[in-house]
Amino acid sequence: MRDQILKQARRIVVKIGSSLVASRGSGLRADRIDRLADEIAAVKQTGCEVLMVSSGAIISGIQKLGLKAYPKSLPEKQAAAAVGQSRLMWAYEKAFERLGQKVAQILLTHQDLSDRRRFLNARHTLTTLIDFGVIPIINENDTVAVEEIRFGDNDSLAGDVAHLVDADLLIILSDVDGLFTEDPRKNPAATLIPLVTDITKDIERRAGASSSFEGTGGMATKIRAAQKVADYGVATLLLNGDTPGLLPAVFAGAAAGTFFLPHGRRLTSRKHWIAFTLRAKGHVTVDDGAMEALVRRGKSLLASGVLTVSGTFDSGDAVSCCDRQGKEFAKGLVNVSSDTLTRIKGLKTAEIRKAIGLQEYEEVIHRDNLVIL
Ligand code: GLU
DSSP, X not given: OHHHHHHHOOEEEEEXXXXXXXXXXXXXXXXXXXXXXXXXXXXXXXXXXXXXXXXXXXXXXHHXXXXXXXXXXXXXXXXXXXXXXXXXXXXXXXXXXXXTOOEEEEEXXXXXXXXXXXXXXXXXXXXXXXXXXXXXXXXEOTTTOOGGGOOOSHHHHHHHHHHHTTOSEEEEEESXXXXXXXXXXXXXXXXXXXXXXXXXXXXXXXXXXXXXXXXXXXXXXHHHHHHHHHXXXXXXXXXXXXXXXXXXXXHTTOOOSEEEOOOSOOOOHHHHIIIIIXXXXXXXXXXXXXXXXXXXXXXXXXXXXXXXXXXXXXXXXXXXXXXXXXXXXXXXXXXXXXXXXXXXXXXXXXXXXHHHOXXXXXXXXXXXXXXXX
């Protein structure tokens, strides 16, 4: 399965971690960037379409600004990112120019992807660049991304980009070999897990134990990104970007890294966007009958099945649906605000009409806008 996916992957997102391309003391590692450019261009030469998500702006900026420590405040991080991003792109420009390969800079915030129109615009730009034979190099738009519109880490960004462009494979390059049974620095008996078929609680625990990176994410965000894209039907490969030649070797059949198989179900792009890109503004708990109707019979959510409403949302916002125990089992776009829903929860259609008049939609969440998780 792994070999088949690698062989058949046409569109690939390659995420490059900060520590591979920059260090706080000496800034960008031009030799490393050149080598990664060689290897990525070689993969593209085999007929794949490649998009890159590269970190390294903040670390490169820290060195250029001569800061003593990793900045703590958001504005300082943003300043470092602004200074570092242009350097980072300049290094990639030079590295790929040697190979006659054009690149483009794309900076995104989470907000760009949570608005459906902007999501589609970004998708058109990226696919047009690919049609032109260009490699888009994406980073978070760190200079404008305040907390509530941030991805926060580039593993999540790369996962969302894989979804944005309908990629077949996400490759996360970092400075470790993959996911281990334990933290390999603490326990020399730890072994690499070559294949993950399902991200279980056990895998999450191991990811926590082997979190040993310099970048923002650590192993936990990598596992989360892998899980997200697996649900969308996309495979993830964690690979050591420090090992020269490993990336092309993997495409030639070499065994390395940790490979996460996708799940069978491939959600439509729109449903995936609802499930994974949008952030829930609130949640509703529903009764057992409503839950069964949503999960087993593919029905829409009606006000009569809603028990409690929490959070503040407007019609069109994403809201989580939870069972009586508070466990989230679905997510969807609501047709009513939290205020209205609080007034009509538990009521039947005729009662709703009596209470607040005729409503535009009968459903609280229409099944077309609902994803079972
Ligand atoms: N966007 C940040 C940068 O370029 C990196 C975030 C991360 O490490 O995941 O420095």
